[in-house]
Amino acid sequence: MLQIVDVLRDRGSRYAVSGGVVQGRAGIEDFLAELKRAKKFAKATHNTWACVLSDGGAVKNDDGEAGAAAVILKMLERAALHDHIVVVTRWYGGVHLGGDRFAHVVTSVRAYLDALAKV
Structure with a gap:
């Protein structure tokens, strides 16, 4: 599992990104269960993911x-990354971010893909 904590912060919200290779839907469920074993991820406001x-x-x-x-x-499809889950985690900081939250998801996924390319 590759994990980047504190990718960015904005108006109290914090973002992290995690990911790894999975095999089928059962692999996705196993990955998410493993991620949420860490208390901070289990308590996160959102663990948004795609594969x-x-x-x-x-x-x-x-x-x-x-x-x-x-x-x-969409970013995974553009990168042609198959059988690989990417999870963007957000801890809500009390202020609605509006459309900025999408930019933060993009920044998080980009950070993950960049780190993956270096591995």
Whole structure:
């Protein structure tokens, strides 16, 4: 599991990004369960994720952050990254970010893809 904590902060909200290779929907469930074993991720406001499965197509979940998973999915498709889940975690800081939250999702996924390219 590759994890980047504190990708950015904005008006009290904090963002992190995590990801890794998965095999099918069961692999996605296992990955999310492992991520949420860490108390800070279990208590996060949103754990938004997406994955392009080579045998099952695209799957995603906004986890209450409407539209964010579609942003992650589009970036994974552009990167041609298959069988790899990317989770953007947000701890809500009390101030609505409006459209800026999508820019923060993009920044988080970009940080993950950049780090992945260096591994």
